[in-house]
Amino acid sequence: MEHIVVSAGRVKAGPGEESAELRPGDYMSYRANVPLVPPAYEAFEPGTQFVMILQHIRDAYERNAPGIQPGRRVTEKAGAPFA
Numbered sequence: 001m002e003h004i005v006v007s008a009g010r011v012k013a014g015p016g017e018e019s020a021e022l023r024p025g026d027y028m029s030y031r032a033n034v035p036l037v038p039p040a041y042e043a044f045e046p047g048t049q050f051v052m053i054l055q056h057i058r059d060a061y062e063r064n065a066p067g068i069q070p071g072r073r074v075t076e077k078a079g080a081p082f083a
Contacts, residue, residue, distance in 0.1 A: 009048025
């Protein structure tokens with residue numbers, strides 16, 4: 001899940017046709033595994049600020065990356081360390 005809270009300005013956020021204009025104090029959440037049609041986020045005025053939190057849902061993680069334990073870097077499993 002992605003969670004967005006706007007603290008200043010106005011921003012268009014969300015996946016595809018479900019995107020909406022958000023203002024200070026607005027909150028939106030949506031599934032993070034759906035395609036985002038660019039631009040996924042578009043600020044409508046200078047100084048726009050928002051906080052985005054990505055929520056990890058264990059069951060979805062295990063379906064998409066079997067054998068990888070939460071908390072481990074996927075690149076470690078593949079043998080390529082982070083740069």
